[in-house]
Amino acid sequence: MPLNVTPNFYEPGKHYVRSYSPGDDFYECLIETHRDLTDAESAMVNARLILLLANHIGDLSVIREALAAARENA
Amino acid sequence: MLSTYTYPKYRYTRPPELQSADIRRVPLIVVGGGPVGLAAAIDARLQGLPVVLLDDDDTVSVGSRGVCYAKRSLEILDQLGIADRVVEKGVSWNVGRTFFRESEVFSFNLLPEPDHKQPGMVNLQQYYLEEYLVTRAEELGVELRWKNTVTAIQAAPDGVRLSVQTRDGDYNIDADWLIAADGAKSLLRREMGLEAEGTVFQDHFLIADIVMKADFPAERWFWFDPPFHRHQSALLHKQADHVWRLDFQLGWDADPVEEKKLENVLPRIMAMLGDEREFELEWVSVYTFQCRRMHEFRHDRVLFIGDAAHQVSPFGARGANSGIQDANNLIWKLKLVIEEKAPERLLDSFSIERVAAADENLLNSTRSTDFITPKSSTSKLFRNAVLSLAQYHPFARALVNSGRLSVPTYLTDTGLNTPDDAGFDHGMSPGAPMDDAPVSVEGQPSWLLNEVGGNFHLLYFGLTMEIPKAMVNLLTSLAQDSIPVITLLIISPDTATTPEKGSETLRVLVDIKGVMSTRYAAKPGTVYLIRPDQHVAARWRQPDVDQIRAAVARATCND
Secondary structure: OOOOOOOOOOOOOOOOOOOOHHHHHHHHHHHHHOOOOOHHHHHHHHHHHHHHHHHHHOOHHHHHHHHHHHHOOO | OOOOOOOOOOOOOOOHHHHOOOOOEEEEEEEOOOHHHHHHHHHHHHOOOOOEEEOOOOOOOOOOOOOEEEHHHHHHHHHHOOHHHHHHHOEEOOEEEEEEOOEEEEEEEOOOOOOOOOOOEEEOOHHHHHHHHHHHHHHOOOEEEOOOEEEEEEEEOOEEEEEEEEOOEEEEEEEEEEEEOOOOOOHHHHHOOOOEEEEEOOOOEEEEEEEOOOOOOOOEEEEEOOOOOOOOEEEEEEOOOOEEEEEEEOOOOOOHHHHOOHHHHHHHHHHHHOOOOOOEEEEEEEEOOEEEEEOOOEEOOEEEOHHHOEEOOOOOOOOHHHHHHHHHHHHHHHHHHHOOOOOOOHHHHHHHHHHHHHHHHHHHHHHHHHHHOOOOHHHHHHHHHHHHHHOOOHHHHHHOOOOOOOOOOOOOOOOOOOOOOOOOOOOOOOOOEOOOOEEEEOOEEEEHHHHOOOOEEEEEEEEOOOOOHHHHHHHHHHHHOOOOEEEEEEEOOOOOOOOOOOOOOOEEEEOOOOHHHHHOOOOOOOEEEEOOOOEEEEEEOOOOHHHHHHHHHHHOOOO
């Protein structure tokens, strides 16, 4: 399965009236996770997060694609 | 500065109370002649309630202020009788462009769904909206008292006493009910010792309205960190009369007094326009904003609406738009309570429903604000990462948040709805704001939302089926109830079997394009109960009349 770059956030069992809501829910969670952390602490949280999510995805072809997309125009 | 607009000056008249020591008692007073207070007063007149409106000024909004009016507001303004003027004078727009640094990252098109009477969004200076509302209020006999400044309130469980100051002296007036629409700095809220809780956002914004003949399209342009205004955001938007709204984020350290000076404003504008084109400045303001709301909007006989009850950041146009919906939610309930057809606790549902709406608006506008003005370096890093991916990847575009534009709240968690029986999916579920649809009535084209509102209505989808006469008689009998329910029979085009019109109260709507049946997931026999504010209260596949009466009772706290 190729890397999915279309909007893909959802919560099982939840009905959304507005299409932007699940993405905004995610983004708020993400920023909230970093609240009151120093920049160094945030960088560590981000690194751990990448490792956790990468393991969850597992499929190295997808991960390679994501790594390349993230690095593009860096 | 130039002015494209001539401010009307409304006539102050000496209040009759000054002649007498007796204190007059009236059923309903509205305090505040902004868009929200005026909308409430007009709606009250349309519901047959006498209403006195007190305002401390004698003209309309100074400066353009609230600019974007969303479809739901236009639908409500249509009920009030002024939407045509607003749409005609205003600028309709659909396209928004988002820029990050030097380049455009993406554009969106609101692409309003076809077959709605009102457009998705109209930009119009607030003073025009207020002028049209005042004219309408005068037509309908609202007792408008300009330059009548409320200085104190004594609130009791069964009414209020206001102290009012005029140039000719002070007087007291009593009211059974008071609608507080006196704005963000509400004196009534303060005098009653009530608070609006929330946060002040630590940022300043500069608004400049300029007049120019520009061939820029009527689009919303939003910049993150543009070359002409580094490390901040900026916005360009078109209004009526060749007036353009410019908005510059300034940062918390900015000095509002300095920033308002012409020698500081003009270079910012010239940098944004990027060329030597001529323009004239019409209005400049520096603002900060708060995201907060009162705990409850009803306090016995005092009902808070609009900015007095809740304030949001301007991103998303959720201020005036939500205030107009507050008024629309409140007035039909107030009428039923005043006429003793519903208990006072129906007004608690006004508070519950509009608090839920305020929370939705606060959530969305706070999220937009956090995206536009990140509060930490990590937050800013993520924001810029999203923007840099947005050029290439659709998922990132969906995360770019430069304002989630005002849409009406689904009033789902309210005691007034009757839960669905089996056989319905989501869509127009109980609590949903109604979708419009084209219909025809007696051969004339019309719109669904022009055929309902003000009263409870029943949409009875006969479609192609033969309508049992007994059913027609039962449904039309609902119009004789103490809270009347007016039945509209919806039929498909070319349906031969229209029932005899046995009663004035059975109006037939033809679903000319089939759009209405689709939007309401209707099958022959489907019935919707619609509240006076055009929200769905209940729906069934095959109801009996007792179920309908029970749903009306529930929607009016008579259960």
